[in-house]
Amino acid sequence: MQAFEAVQHYFNKGADELGLDASLRKLLVQPERELTVQIPLKRDDGTLETLIAYRVQHNSARGPYKGGLRYHHHVDLDEVRGLASLMTWKTAIVNLPYGGAKGGVTVNARDLSKEEKERVTRKFVDAICVVIGPDLDIPAPDMGTGHEEMAWFMNQYAKYHGFNPGVVTGKPVEHYGIPGREEATGRGVGLLTLKTLSRLGRKADGATVALQGFGNVGSHTAKFLTEAGCKIVAVSDHTGARRDPAGLDVMALWRHTGEASSFVNNFAGGEAIPAEELLELEVDVLIPAAVGGVIHSGNANRIKAPIVIEAANAPVEPEADELLYERGIVVLPDVLANAGGVTVSYFEWAQNRQFYRWTLDRVRGELDRTLTHAFDSIWDRAKERDRSLRTTAFTVGIERVAKATQLAGLG
Numbered sequence: 001m002q003a004f005e006a007v008q009h010y011f012n013k014g015a016d017e018l019g020l021d022a023s024l025r026k027l028l029v030q031p032e033r034e035l036t037v038q039i040p041l042k043r044d045d046g047t048l049e050t051l052i053a054y055r056v057q058h059n060s061a062r063g064p065y066k067g068g069l070r071y072h073h074h075v076d077l078d079e080v081r082g083l084a085s086l087m088t089w090k091t092a093i094v095n096l097p098y099g100g101a102k103g104g105v106t107v108n109a110r111d112l113s114k115e116e117k118e119r120v121t122r123k124f125v126d127a128i129c130v131v132i133g134p135d136l137d138i139p140a141p142d143m144g145t146g147h148e149e150m151a152w153f154m155n156q157y158a159k160y161h162g163f164n165p166g167v168v169t170g171k172p173v174e175h176y177g178i179p180g181r182e183e184a185t186g187r188g189v190g191l192l193t194l195k196t197l198s199r200l201g202r203k204a205d206g207a208t209v210a211l212q213g214f215g216n217v218g219s220h221t222a223k224f225l226t227e228a229g230c231k232i233v234a235v236s237d238h239t240g241a242r243r244d245p246a247g248l249d250v251m252a253l254w255r256h257t258g259e260a261s262s263f264v265n266n267f268a269g270g271e272a273i274p275a276e277e278l279l280e281l282e283v284d285v286l287i288p289a290a291v292g293g294v295i296h297s298g299n300a301n302r303i304k305a306p307i308v309i310e311a312a313n314a315p316v317e318p319e320a321d322e323l324l325y326e327r328g329i330v331v332l333p334d335v336l337a338n339a340g341g342v343t344v345s346y347f348e349w350a351q352n353r354q355f356y357r358w359t360l361d362r363v364r365g366e367l368d369r370t371l372t373h374a375f376d377s378i379w380d381r382a383k384e385r386d387r388s389l390r391t392t393a394f395t396v397g398i399e400r401v402a403k404a405t406q407l408a409g410l411g
């Protein structure tokens with residue numbers, strides 16, 4: 001199943017629960033606007049390359065469009081469409097005053113120098129500046145982007161519309177960012193992993209975890225869970241995987257991956273294992289925190305972890321989702337599991353609009369409160385109605401977006 005089709009599949013299950021009529025379904029499922037643009041990139045060696053980039057604005061019934069920018073070689077319009085629609089449901093599920101969007105450039109971020117990344121980002125802003133803005137569409141980091149890209153983004157936007165830090169979130173803390181945004185997605189994943197363990201009557205202390213991906217989300221998830229007493233027994237990235245049944249030294253891995261050209265495959269701790277094997281280990285919790293579609297009908301029956309936490313967007317394909325559900329494996333869906341990032345983006349945006357500084361304690365406290373509320377209500381409703389957490393989360397999100405659409409006079 002293609003990315004957008006997969007989200008539509010989940011949307012339809014939620015819409016069935018609500019008995020949503022066909023005309024409203026059509027309105028809510030289709031993106032409101034899609035932009036495909038060309039990015040001329042002057043490489044450092046003087047050659048010219050033409051990249052393709054996208055911004056899909058899926059739905060704005062509940063507020064300005066919100067969603068990250070991905071620099072990855074697999075980016076295409078269908079993937080961005082799928083990710084944009086996930087953002088609509090995610091922001092509604094955690095009850096943020098936003099719609100959903102996503103952007104992407106089809107390029108391998110690791111092939112670009114820092115200067116080339118800056119030129120790509122500025123050209124991207126040049127191409128989409130008419131459809132973004134603090135009340136219109138607010139990008140943020142995703143795979144292959146981080147606080148540097150967001151700072152360049154804000155600076156380039158100012159050349160068209162004047163200074164306004166609320167046009168983008170995930171900026172450097174010293175440059176209109178908020179303390180805690182960088183850790184937010186991983187911290188949220190960690191918090192909700194602990195809540196899932198607790199609801200299932202399992203102890204966090206000593207719980208074993210296999211983690212795919214050690215970028216922004218994966219590394220912060222690993223740190224949070226280690227501090228909570230869990231044992232990270234396997235980690236992978238795009239270069240390979242390492243395993244240690246006694247628990248990997250997560251902080252040593254942090255220091256190692258912080259250095260240029262240092263990846264999981266050349267980390268000294270643990271033993272090397274084939275990357276696909278990580279997903280099939282006998283662990284208490286499996287956390288895919290990298291790319292989409294890694295758990296599919298071909299490997300779902302070999303997943304042994306009783307809990308899967310979707311830190312990445314769309315790591316489990318719909319056919320696999322059914323198989324895992326039938327096997328009693330608890331899947332905490334992306335639209336809830338990784339919503340900590342956009343939640344703290346919201347705090348950053350609110351801070352920017354007030355020109356008021358939030359403290360890290362306040363950010364963490366409000367993040368915890370927001371995610372706990374969303375998690376508890378979805379968990380309880382799923383148990384009451386005997387539905388999966390994903391179908392229940394979609395039902396909650398769709399209900400809110402449909403209500404806003406109707407209140408606005410449509411639908």
Ligand SMILES: NC(=O)C1=CN([C@@H]2O[C@H](COP(=O)(O)OP(=O)(O)OC[C@H]3O[C@@H](n4cnc5c(N)ncnc54)[C@H](O)[C@@H]3O)[C@@H](O)[C@H]2O)C=CC1
Pocket residue numbers: 141142143144145185212213214215216217218236237238239275289290291292311312313338339341342
């Ligand atoms: N950054 C954020 O705040 C948010 C990110 N996400 C999602 O989390 C996931 C990861 O994003 P980030 O950590 O920000 O990206 P990142 O670019 O910081 O890190 C990506 C990590 O995945 C690894 N990776 C790539 N391909 C892989 C493969 N085939 N197998 C194993 N590892 C692989 C990379 O080596 C790297 O360690 C994505 O799905 C993203 O959409 C979701 C919500 C917010």
Ligand SMILES: O=C(O)CCC(=O)C(=O)O
Pocket residue numbers: 066067068069090138139140141142169313338339341342343345
């Ligand atoms: O922080 C944000 O605004 C968006 C994060 C994002 O792209 C995501 O949750 O997938």
